[in-house]
Amino acid sequence: MKKLLVSACLLGEPLRYDGNDNAGKASHLKSLLSQWQEEGRVIPVCPETLGGLPTPRPPAEAEQGGGSAVLTGIARVQTYTGDNVTQAFIHGAEKALATAQRYQCQGALLAARSPSCGVSEIYDGSHTRTLIAGDGVTTALLKQHNIICFTPDMAAELIQWMNQD
Secondary structure, three states, X not given: OOEEEEEHHHHOOOOOOOOOOOHHHHHHHHHHHHHHHHOOOEEEEOHHHHOOOOOOOOOEEEOOOOHHHHHOOOOOEEEOOOOEOHHHHHHHHHHHHHHHHHOXXXXXXXXXXXXXXXXXXXXXXXXXXXXXXXXXXHHHHHHHOOOEEXXXXXXXXXXXXXHOO
């Protein structure tokens, strides 16, 4: 039975940067997530808090191409006030990966557009809410280790994947 790493904010944990949750963004998946939780198939994580960042915290964005560039040292993650939080994001991504590996998660349901968890689309680092193609730091690391990543907007693909043997 497949196990799924899930952004804890999507499960209703108030861990977003602003102290809120993202449960509303996954409300269309609520019954399935509950079922998968009951089956022991959901492993909740928050890479940003695993990396040592507080909740609430200043919003941050990855610069210059996102997670892959951050992991290779080309780019950094910076708050809108200019604080460099790159190491916390990398550390959190590493802990999220270790959790996925410990529980043998082959997939992840992650919060869209996040500098940690964004899948295929993130903010560009300008703090103007401008979206670009790219992955968050955690997503990039998970993908490097062949863990398939989804957002709530990819519900059909997620459900199909979870139901495959």
